[in-house]
Amino acid sequence: MSVLTPINPPRPYVDDSLLAKKIEESQEATRHEWNEEACLQIAQAFLTRFGDGFCIAKQLERYEGWDIERDEMESMDAVWSMFYRAQEELEREWVESNSIAPLFKIGDSVTFKSHRGVERGLVSQIDKEKAKYIIQAENWDSGGKPIINFEQVAKVADE
Numbered sequence: 001m002s003v004l005t006p007i008n009p010p011r012p013y014v015d016d017s018l019l020a021k022k023i024e025e026s027q028e029a030t031r032h033e034w035n036e037e038a039c040l041q042i043a044q045a046f047l048t049r050f051g052d053g054f055c056i057a058k059q060l061e062r063y064e065g066w067d068i069e070r071d072e073m074e075s076m077d078a079v080w081s082m083f084y085r086a087q088e089e090l091e092r093e094w095v096e097s098n099s100i101a102p103l104f105k106i107g108d109s110v111t112f113k114s115h116r117g118v119e120r121g122l123v124s125q126i127d128k129e130k131a132k133y134i135i136q137a138e139n140w141d142s143g144g145k146p147i148i149n150f151e152q153v154a155k156v157a158d159e
Helices: 016-024 028-033 036-049 053-064 070-076 079-098
Strands: 110-113 117-127 134-137 147-149 153-155
Touching: 016 036, 016 053, 016 079, 028 070, 036 053, 036 079, 053 070, 110 134
Parallel strands: none
Antiparallel strands: 110 117, 110 153, 117 134, 134 147
């Protein structure tokens, strides 16, 4: 695999303090009277496992001593969408403020890493707002097309 080209500054990711802020601003926090500390604990529990409300509730019960009712657990399901929206917002701001642009064009042959190792494919689409390539991968049996960050794609080495 060719050398990946780093992007500066690097891609931002949602951390516990940002996610806690998003949770604190939510209807769920108001309804259940989650304070700042509770929102931070919820954010940390989510980021530990990236699970649903049930997973978050179990983490909080086990490690923080919470006693969670079903209604509260179901409200915690909304944390995933809060995280996703916050991540998209961070990426869009990062792309815009740093003039992030794709290095490859549609049809270019590229490589990227997956859970199976180094994969190869063609760039089939480009999401410039989020700095991601949609790849038509060779021998991809997982269904769909992988969506890969700009910085995780490299040009196929000359053969």
